[in-house]
Amino acid sequence: MLDRDLTRKEEETARRLLSYLLRHPEARDTLEGMTRWWLLEEEIHERLVEISQGLSSLVKQGLILEEHRGASLPLYRLNPDKKDEVKALVERLFPLRREV
Structure with missing residues (x-):
């Protein structure tokens, strides 16, 4: 369970950091590096899943x-x-x- 004092946005950021580390367990970086690379990569990874699902639907519809x-x-x-x-x-x- 995450800290109850976190805002929804902070909790989402914490979830993304943990998700990144699960996919890259040997990763280590500075705060700036985590912000620039880890969170960006997590955002891209999540968007790829969303876009893949939406794209599949649009292809099935023939659009x-x-x-x-x-x-x-x-x-x-x-x-x-x-x-x-x-x-x-x-x-x-x-x-x-x-x-x-």
Whole structure:
């Protein structure tokens, strides 16, 4: 259990530090290094998981196309046949944002 005096943000930071150390048990760094590298890497790791799940859903819906070229990693792009559908979806979900 983490210290009860921590704010929600401080608790989240502590969780990220511990998560990083679980993935890199031999890691050691200064406070500045932890801030610059460890927390940034944890943020990227977490975002990769989120983006992967969202991307998978968009591919299943046919809004984004997944292209495979040889042994390289897949590339993703907007399905041009669904551009109007995507535009309507974005406008409905984010009505204050105006995309070009």
